[in-house]
Amino acid sequence: xxxxxxxxxxxxxxxxxxxxxxxxxxxxxxxxxxxxxxxxxxxxxxxxxxxxxxxxxxxxxxxxxxxxxxxxxxxxxxxxxxxxxxxxxxxxxxxxxxx
Amino acid sequence: xxxxxxxxxxxxxxxxxxxxxxxxxxxxxxxxxxxxxxxxxxxxxxxxxxxxxxxxxxxxxxxxxxxxxxxxxxxxxxxxxxxxxxxxxxxxxxxxxxxxxxxxxxxxxxxxxxxxxxxxxxxxxxxxxxxxxxxxxxxxxxxxxxxxxxxxxxxxxxxxxxxxxxxxxxxxxxxxxxxxxxxxxxxxxxxxxxxxxxxxxxxxxxxxxxxxxxxxxxxxxxxxxxxxxxxxxxxxxxxxxxxxxxxxxxxxxxxxxxxxxxxxxxxxxxxxxxxxxxxxxxxxxxxxxxxxxxxxxxxxxxxxxxxxxxxxxxxxxxxxxxxxxxxxxxxxxxxxxxxxxxxxxxxxxxxxxxxxxxxxxxxxxxxxxxxxxxxxxxxxxxxxxxxxxxxxxxxxxxxxxxxxxxxxxxxxxxxxxxxxxxxxxxxxxxxxxxxxxxxxxxxxxxxxxxxxxxxxxxxxxxxxxxxxxxxxxxxxxxxxxxxxxxxxxxxxxxxxxxxxxxxxxxxxxxxxxxxxxxxxxxxxxxxxxxxxxxxxxxxxxxxxxxxxxxxxxxxxxxxxxxxxxxxxxxxxxxxxxxxxxxxxxxxxxxxxxxxxxxxxxxxxxxxxxxxxxxxxxxxxxxxxxxxxxxxxxxxxxxxxxxxxxxxxxxxxxxxxxxxxxxxxxxxxxxxxxxxxxxxxxxxxxxxxxxxxxxxxxxxxxxxxxxxxxxxxxxxxxxxxxxxxxxxxxxxxxxxxxxxxxxxxxxxxxxxxxxxxxxxxxxxxxxxxxxxxxxxxxxxxxxxxxxxxxxxxxxxxxxxxxxxx
Numbered sequence: 049x050x051x052x053x054x055x056x057x058x059x060x061x062x063x064x065x066x067x068x069x070x071x072x073x074x075x076x077x078x079x080x081x082x083x084x085x086x087x088x089x090x091x092x093x094x095x096x097x098x099x100x101x102x103x104x105x106x107x108x109x110x111x112x113x114x115x116x117x118x119x120x121x122x123x124x125x126x127x128x129x130x131x132x133x134x135x136x137x138x139x140x141x142x143x144x145x146x147x
Numbered sequence: 148x149x150x151x152x153x154x155x156x157x158x159x160x161x162x163x164x165x166x167x168x169x170x171x172x173x174x175x176x177x178x179x180x181x182x183x184x185x186x187x188x189x190x191x192x193x194x195x196x197x198x199x200x201x202x203x204x205x206x207x208x209x210x211x212x213x214x215x216x217x218x219x220x221x222x223x224x225x226x227x228x229x230x231x232x233x234x235x236x237x238x239x240x241x242x243x244x245x246x247x248x249x250x251x252x253x254x255x256x257x258x259x260x261x262x263x264x265x266x267x268x269x270x271x272x273x274x275x276x277x278x279x280x281x282x283x284x285x286x287x288x289x290x291x292x293x294x295x296x297x298x299x300x301x302x303x304x305x306x307x308x309x310x311x312x313x314x315x316x317x318x319x320x321x322x323x324x325x326x327x328x329x330x331x332x333x334x335x336x337x338x339x340x341x342x343x344x345x346x347x348x349x350x351x352x353x354x355x356x357x358x359x360x361x362x363x364x365x366x367x368x369x370x371x372x373x374x375x376x377x378x379x380x381x382x383x384x385x386x387x388x389x390x391x392x393x394x395x396x397x398x399x400x401x402x403x404x405x406x407x408x409x410x411x412x413x414x415x416x417x418x419x420x421x422x423x424x425x426x427x428x429x430x431x432x433x434x435x436x437x438x439x440x441x442x443x444x445x446x447x448x449x450x451x452x453x454x455x456x457x458x459x460x461x462x463x464x465x466x467x468x469x470x471x472x473x474x475x476x477x478x479x480x481x482x483x484x485x486x487x488x489x490x491x492x493x494x495x496x497x498x499x500x501x502x503x504x505x506x507x508x509x510x511x512x513x514x515x516x517x518x519x520x521x522x523x524x525x526x527x528x529x530x531x532x533x534x535x536x537x538x539x540x541x542x543x544x545x546x547x548x549x550x551x552x553x554x555x556x557x558x559x560x561x562x563x564x565x566x567x568x569x570x571x572x573x574x575x576x577x578x579x580x581x582x583x584x585x586x587x588x589x590x591x592x593x594x595x596x597x598x599x600x601x602x603x604x605x606x607x608x609x610x611x612x613x614x615x616x617x618x619x620x621x622x623x624x625x626x627x628x629x630x631x632x633x634x635x636x637x638x639x640x641x642x643x644x645x646x647x648x649x650x651x652x653x654x655x656x657x658x659x660x661x662x663x664x665x666x667x668x669x670x671x672x673x674x675x676x677x678x679x680x681x682x683x684x685x686x687x688x689x690x691x692x693x694x695x696x697x698x699x700x701x702x703x704x705x706x707x708x709x710x711x712x713x714x715x716x717x718x719x720x721x722x723x724x725x726x727x728x729x730x731x732x733x734x735x736x737x738x739x740x741x742x743x744x745x746x747x748x749x750x751x752x753x754x755x756x757x758x759x760x761x762x763x764x765x766x767x768x769x770x771x772x773x774x775x776x777x778x779x780x781x782x783x784x785x786x787x788x789x790x791x792x793x794x795x796x797x798x799x800x801x802x803x804x805x806x807x808x809x810x811x812x813x814x815x816x817x818x819x820x821x822x823x824x825x826x827x828x829x830x831x832x833x834x835x836x837x838x839x840x841x842x843x844x845x846x847x848x849x850x851x852x853x854x855x856x857x858x859x860x861x862x863x864x865x866x867x868x869x870x871x872x873x874x875x876x877x878x879x880x881x882x883x884x885x886x887x888x889x890x891x892x893x894x895x896x897x898x899x900x901x902x903x904x905x906x907x908x909x910x911x912x913x914x915x916x917x918x919x920x921x922x923x924x925x926x927x928x929x930x931x932x933x934x935x936x937x938x939x940x941x942x943x944x945x946x947x948x949x950x951x
Contacts, residue, residue: 064151067352071388078383094151097347097358101380101392109383132362134375134395 057083061126063091065099073099077106082113087138090121095129100136107140114142154355158199160557162248165192166241167626173241174629177234183223189237190219196248198413201367202360208247211262215240218269227272236268242630341408344422346394351418353389362395364411369401394420560656563617570606570613571804571900575919577606578897582921607898610804618653618800621699621706624662625650628697631667635674642681642691643674648698654706654800661778662708662798668771669710669794670695677712677792687789689713705780705822706800711793717786719743726752744784744792748772781880781932805901807928809894809920810876813863816926818899818918819888823878823931827893830854830870843867845875845887852877852885855934861913861927880935888934901928913937 057080062069077085085106110117117140122130130136169192172185197212218237221227243257243265250257343365347358365371379392386392399408408423409416581599589595625647636643654662678684678693685691696711719740726732726746738746746752750769768782775782775796786792799805799822807818808827834846835854843854854875858864868889875887899918904911904927915930 066151066357067355067389074383074386074388081383095359096352097391097393098352098388101390102383102386102388104377104380104393105383105386108380112382129359132359132366132373133393134373136375136377 055083056086058086058088060088060090061092063093065092065094066096067098070096070098070102074102074105077102081109082115084115085110085117087117087119088121089119089126090123092123092126095126095133097133100130100133103138104136107138111140111142116141155203158203159248159252161199162196162252165196166245166248167623168192169196169244170238170241170626170629173234173238176229177231177238179229181229186219186222186229190216190223193219193244196244198410200251201364202414203251204363205251207257207262208244208251211244211247211266214266214269215244218272221273233272236272238629238633240265240269242633245630340425341397341399341403341405342422342424343397343399343408344394344420345397345412346420347391347415348418348420349389349391351415352391354418356415356418358393358395361411361415362397365397365399365408368403368407368411369399371400372398560617563613567613567617570610574606574610574804574898574900575921577602578921579923580921610898614655614804615653617656619656619659620651620653621659621662621708622650624659624666625697625699627663628666628670632670632674632695635671639675640680641674641678641693643678644692644694645670646694646696648696649700652699652701652706654699654798658706658778658798658800661774665771665775665782665796666697666708666710668768669796670697672768672771673710673712673714673792673794677714677716679715683715701800702797705797707795707797709793709795711791713791716788716790716792717744717747717784718788722746741785744786747784748782776930776932805899805916805918805928807897807899807918808876809897809926810857810874810888810890811892811894812861812868812890813858815858815861815863816894816920816924817857817890818897818926818928819876819878820915820928820931821896823880825877825879825885827874827876828887830873830875830887830889832869832871835870843870845870847877847887850885852887853935854887854889856889857929857934858889858891860934860937878931878935880932884935886935888929888931899926899928 059076059080061073065073087103107117117138119126119138130138169189172189172192175185176189193212193216197209197216200208200212215237218227218240222229222233227233243262246257247262249255345358345361347356351358362371362373374396376394376396377392379394380386381392405423412419412421577599581603584595584599628647629645632643632645673695674693678695679687679689681691684693694713696709698709698711700707700709723732723738723743723746726743726749727734729752731746731749731752732738748768748771752769772782775798778798780796780798782794782796784792784794805818806821808821808824810817810819828847830845836844836846836851838844843856844851845854854870856867859867868891870889873889873891874893875889876893877885877887879885899920901916902918904914904917907917911927913930913933914927915933916928917925918928920926
């Protein structure tokens with residue numbers, strides 16, 4: 049948690065989050081570990097189960113680090129499909145922390 | 148391509164096959180086959196189309212398929228009996244379904260009126276009360292429940308940063324067990340509910356199935372509450388992106404039956420763990436859960452047992468086992484009295500080498516779950532005697548039987564083409580090598596020469612096998628025809644029965660693709676021009692329903708397609724009159740019946756007085772003939788007044804290789820297709836006669852046939868070859884016409900690889916294609932039919948000249 053002061057990292061999710069997008073997404077997020085993260089979900093038209101796992105896993109990791117992870121500007125499709133998946137929580141906001 | 152699009156493309160490919168299966172099943176039914184297997188096959192096809200359409204949200208298609216399927220289901224259950232009328236309606240419904248699929252594929256829309264009319268017809272087959280009962284009047288599916296989710300489970304333990312990774316994971320594991328228990332107790336409400344526990348495996352994702360689609364499909368069946376279990380998801384650094392960690396518990400309320408629910412999972416059931424049980428029904432539920440008496444001790448014990456095999460952090464395991472009773476005993480949201488192996492739902496099947504303790508525990512649980520599930524099946528089927536379950540088992544068994552029969556793979560055609568091309572080059576190279584060896588003066592019995600012979604045999608075998616890969620039954624083309632016939636018959640107000648024969652005749656794919664147009668045209672022609680109207684037929688003492696026969700057969704290394712009708716036959720005086728009126732032949736030309744019949748292939752010939760929509764657009768049969776000739780094929784006609792006519796077209800089985808006779812004329816090497824050659828002879832000067840002082844004929848035994856000097860016909864030289872100094876090759880054209888080709892010498896017989904001249908240069912009259920010979924030179928392949936017909940067609944012209 050030495051890098052808490054680093055600038056907020058931003059990731060823009062690609063429109064189709066399917067089987068093939070999962071590993072690249074995981075790698076992308078891994079590289080940004082240790083920094084507060086803003087995930088731009090405005091482009092997402094399709095959210096698959098594997099990418100959902102990656103996002104949930106990222107949430108867990110970010111929570112471990114005590115760093116915030118926020119989904120920003122989620123597209124309608126993203127929210128709708130997230131809801132269909134049982135609407136798991138992806139955002140993480142550590143207590144008292146701010147970006 | 149977008150992967151989603153490519154899955155969709157695969158779906159449409161499958162649709163094509165399914166629609167084809169459906170149509171052949173329906174045709175069998177039309178012919179009176181009311182075997183339950185046939186009806187089942189049709190039902191399955193429609194059902195699979197509907198299922199796939201559901202995954203892509205093609206609502207129009209789903210709605211129509213649903214109604215269609217319901218009618219078929221009525222037949223399956225013997226509530227609706229097969230009659231002629233029913234079969235006809237079903238056939239038309241299949242056309243509409245095909246339209247819907249086509250519209251979904253191209254993004255277009257279907258004629259609403261036609262669909263509604265068809266739906267009304269389908270409903271008409273079932274009596275009204277029953278239709279209402281089945282919900283046929285409304286739309287088939289119950290949409291709009293997607294947004295109804297009761298709660299969001301939150302995995303609390305994750306929010307506290309932990310020092311030690313294994314401990315975190317154990318906590319996560321515990322949370323998995325407790326989270327469902329913390330769900331609001333909104334169980335048993337008035338509507339019956341299903342509780343579905345669904346845990347995809349990595350294989351499911353790998354096969355491009357998507358949980359989201361399955362869940363969406365499930366939501367169509369009624370109100371759903373979806374709870375996702377995220378407990379097994381590891382931190383990012385331990386996550387394997389293509390493993391499956393999530394599992395879902397879905398409570399479904401509504402009228403859906405178990406088979407409805409199972410149908411949703413039809414395409415993924417092998418690649419996921421699936422438990423479907425009645426919500427709040429202890430008996431049904433217990434049938435799905437462990438059959439052990441004391442689960443509190445037994446389940447963990449089996450976990451220990453299974454885990455003992457793996458090198459495991461004992462402490463972690465102990466923590467696990469100690470923590471076990473509480474969460475295990477806590478009732479999951481289903482309020483089931485028996486524990487469900489909930490935490491195991493999301494256990495990853497990870498590689499033991501880089502797995503942490505939590506992973507191992509999960510594996511241990513996995514083992515116990517597997518153990519449980521292995522014991523479950525017998526208990527699963529017995530307590531609930533579901534008649535539909537039997538039907539389903541029957542269906543899957545039948546499907547399994549069908550798939551077991553012919554395992555196939557889909558290969559990109561381009562790959563096959565590359566292979567065929569490469570093998571073609573191999574054949575050429577092999578021929579060149581043989582020739583080099585021969586030229587080097589090695590003895591025919593030398594080891595090298597013998598080895599080459601073996602190589603040649605092998606090459607030939609490879610080539611045959613490769614060609615067989617691309618060979619396909621003409622079925623794919625034939626199957627489109629019944630619909631065409633129905634439509635054309637409706638349009639012209641005639642009753643037509645199409646009889647098809649030899650659908651399994653195989654021919655190269657490149658040929659198949661180009662068969663469709665000529666066959667379509669010939670069928671239209673047969674129905675529009677060949678068959679009489681029902682009144683005329685009745686007056687002529689024939690059955691009101693005309694018969695058109697479409698047949699495919701192999702003959703002499705070629706495929707022959709025949710279109711035969713039992714109509715009025717060719718009206719020869721009329722054909723002749725038209726030909727004279729259009730200046731195609733001289734008024735006083737003397738033509739045999741056969742020659743008159745063949746006049747209809749002349750460009751610009753059309754007998755239709757009124758240009759109809761269907762055929763007779765002024766293009767007529769000459770277009771058919773040209774397109775067939777472009778394929779290296781021929782077309783001929785035989786006709787008998789008031790009995791009907793028969794068109795036969797003959798095509799090479801492949802457009803890639805050819806057995807040929809290598810001949811030389813005017814210092815050029817040429818190849819004559821072996822299939823055309825009848826015999827060869829050395830002409831004697833006294834057998835050759837000149838007709839009209841110019842055209843030579845040769846007497847062969849008791850007949851005279853035209854003698855064509857190939858060198859002159861192709862313009863290689865201007866002076867005729869003295870017949871006695873050459874060799875005459877007697878050839879027969881597809882129409883049966885014979886001619887002798889005069890060449891200088893015959894070099895031998897060889898298999899040649901066809902290189903299209905049209906593709907590389909342009910079409911040349913009298914030349915079908917080209918090939919590359921062993922010495923690397925290009926040789927032209929003779930278009931025997933063109934050479935023969937040219938010599939034939941000259942005849943009327945000469946007469947004309949003489950008449951002037």
